[in-house]
Amino acid sequence: MVWTRKVSAKGSVTIPAEIRKLLGLVPGGEVAFLGSGRGSVVMVNAAELSEAATQDLQAGMEKHKENDDK
Numbered sequence: 001m002v003w004t005r006k007v008s009a010k011g012s013v014t015i016p017a018e019i020r021k022l023l024g025l026v027p028g029g030e031v032a033f034l035g036s037g038r039g040s041v042v043m044v045n046a047a048e049l050s051e052a053a054t055q056d057l058q059a060g061m062e063k064h065k066e067n068d069d070k
Contacts, residue, residue: 015043024048 005013015025024047030046036061 019043 003016003019007013025045032042032046032049034042036042
């Protein structure tokens with residue numbers, strides 16, 4: 001699906017309800033914008049991004065610890 005919205009003079013854009021629901025966004029929640037460097041951007045739920053990054057970091061630390069124990 002494709003959604004379009006107009007950008008206000010201050011740079012604000014209203015996130016459509018369907019996208020807020022899809023991302024699990026709630027009032028006061030934060031979004032993160034991930035740029036590809038090639039003109040495209042992905043918007044994600046910042047809390048989920050943080051959780052995923054934390055899990056990846058913990059898994060990496062556990063793997064590193066296992067290698068140190070050998």
